[in-house]
Amino acid sequence: MTHDHDPVLRPTAAQTEAALNPPAGRNGGDLVVETLSGLGATTVFGLPGQHALGMFDALRRSPLTYVGLRVENNAGFAADAYGRITGEAAPLLLSTGPGALMSLAALQEAAAASAPVLAIGSQVPTAGLGGGRHGYLHELRDQQASFRDIVKSVHVVRTASQIPSAIAAAWESALTAPHGPVWVEIPQDVLLAETALPVVTAMDATPEDVVPRPELTAVAADLLSNATRPAIIAGGGVVRSDASGKLLALAEKLDAPVVTTFGGKGAFPWEHPLSLQSWLEDRHTTDFLESADVLLVVGSGLGELSSNYHTFAPRGRVVQIEADLGKLESNHPALGIHADARLALSALLETVSEREDPSAAASVRDVLGAVRVRIDAQELTLEQQILASVREALPDDSPSFWDMTILAYWAWSAFDARRPGTMHSAQGAGGLGYGFPAALGAAVADRTRPVLAVSGDGGAMYSIAELATARQYDLPVTWLIVDDGGYGILREYMTDSFGEATATELARPDFVALAESFGVPAVRTSAESLSADLAKAFAHPGPSVVVLPALLRMFAPTHL
Structure with a gap:
């Protein structure tokens, strides 16, 4: 049998010469950093540890830029944000046992938010694997099992020759829609052992597109073209696939109102006549979406926060476009289309018929008006003033990172992100401590614009150590700490549910003096x-902290 196209790549004479005469003094750690460079990585995050030193030593022989944080969980949050901002896989280098386990909450957030994080952790020496009986420092009985429930894929290395292929496979997995974190595990002795393997050069780990099936998009286009009251819910998948322009064109072609989920902030212009904004925790919005005869859901699994706490009950046909196969029709029966949001929206845009509905914009105004009346009746002027002040000061193209705090809960519904991919929060997994280290990772990705982090005083205490990181790398991050003396949202929840709050009040430092002790204004x-x-802080070239003593309240829930 003959083939017209030979898939074998033949090395040049120079490549052959280099392969036959690799430089001396290299080890498994060098194979790690060479592979990352060959895949296109430029920056790695992490924190060194005993079993991982082979990787960290190899960094000084590589062109990679290393950014070290003070806690592994924070390093994971920084890598998460770097991946969200750049769309690239963010390498995260970790040590064995406690170091690896400290990253789990951050990797859970990356998984929930589809952020491409490539975590590479060390392991005890190969001879010690298999049961936790050998007494090695940091030893776990089955370390990779701790990650399997969280990451997209696990890649285990046991010999040096496996390193390049394992990392390349992990890289491809992280960047295949839906993006997500992956785990690579390499024993200490494999990282330290000298190798005569050739230097790793360019690696090809291009992920395959998740393409919609044409017969499904044909049915979806027919439903939307003939709908009487179409509506669109745009989730984070629209932002991650860079499909905001396609979404706008489709909405205008169909005259279909659009609401964005909290993860999809910025996917649709906030002030557009068809924009229902992001008021998903409002019954007026929920009622409107339920009344749609055809509801297009793009890049959202319609989870708890996107379905008004699972009270949303659509009465019409649902068309769901989702790259995560496990989320397809997981909460509501639908015409499920497994696809990247951009590719599916492109297909719909080419096949739907244009429809005109002069009442669509009027309906949007009615819904937003009803929301406004409800909020205005609750005497929440302070909260709205503070959110408006943040929006006024923050440059339109600057990214913001919000911890789990009352002001962030307001921002989910009421903040105009203005640009796709500029507002990020920990609402995927909901862990504390996300905002500041994530903002540091975004600043590493792009130092040309200031970055905002927003935390409460409780969440801020998770990340105080990273003031040293911000100062060490001189990162342009402004950290707004809203100080209300405790876990404010939990205080509200407990008071509403039990009549009084327990375990929510906190002693805290003088945040201004503490920041200044790190050399941060x-x-x-x-x-x-x-x-x-x-x-003023955004105009400052390095890190800064702004402390706002304020007791904020949430708007009343409307999902009950």
Whole structure:
């Protein structure tokens, strides 16, 4: 049998010469960093540890830029944000046992938010594997089992020759839609052993596109073209696939109102006549979406926060476009289309018929008006003033990273992100401590624009150590800490449910003095001076802290 196209790549004479005469003094750690460079990585995050030193030593012989954080969980959050901002897989280098396990909460957030993080962890020496009986420091009985429930894929290395292929497979997995974290595990002795293997050069690990089936998009196009009251829910998949332009064109072609999920902030223009904005925790919005005869859900699994706490009950036909196969029709029966959001929206845009509905924009105004009346009746002027001040000071193209705090809960519904991919929060998994280290990772990705982090005083205490990281790398991050003396949202939940709160009140430091002790300029602000103080901080070239003492309240729930 003959083939017209020979898939075998034949090395050049120079490549052959280099392969036959690799430089001396290399080890398994060098294979790791060479593979990362060959895949296109430029920056790695992490924290060194005993079993991982072979990787970290190899960094000094590589062109990779290393950014070290003070806690592995925070390093994971930084890598998560770097992956979200760049769309590239973010390498995260970790040590065995406690170091590896400290990253799990961050990797859970990356999994929930589809952020491409390539975690590479060490392991005890090969001779010690198999049961946790050997007494090695940091030893776990089955370390990879700790990651299997969280990451997209696990890749186990046991010999040096396996390193390049394992990392390349992990890289491809992380960047295949839906993006997500992956885990590579390499024993200490494999990382330290000298190798005569050739230097790893360019690696090809291009992920395959998740293409919609044409017969499904044909049915979806027919449903949407003939709908009387179509509506669209746009999730984070629209932002991650860079499909905001396609979404806008399709909505305008169909005259279909659009609401964005909290993960899809910025996917649709906030002030557009068809924009229902992000008021998903409002019954007026939920009722409107339930009344649609055809509802297009793009890049969302319609989970708890996107379905008004699972009270959403659509009465019409649902068309769901989702790259994560496990989320397809997981919450509502639908015409399920397993596809990347951009590719599916492109197909629909080419096949739907244009429809005109002069009442669509009027319906949107009615819904938003009803939402506004409800919010205005609750005397929440302070909260809206503070959120407006943040929006006024923050440059349109600057990314913001929000911890699990009351101001962030407001921002999910009420903050105009203005650009796709500029507002990020920990609402995927909901762990504390995300905002500041994630903002540091975003600043590493792009130092040309200031980055905002927002935390409460409780969440801020998870990340205080990273003030040293911000100062060490001189990262342009402004950290807004809303200090209400405790876990504010839990205080509200417990008071509402039990009549009083327990375990929510916190002693805390003088955040201004603490930041200044790290060499980070800080200021205590007020609601009236917040916008000016934030603007001044954004203009400052390095890190800064703005502390706002304020007791904020949430708007009343409407899903009950």
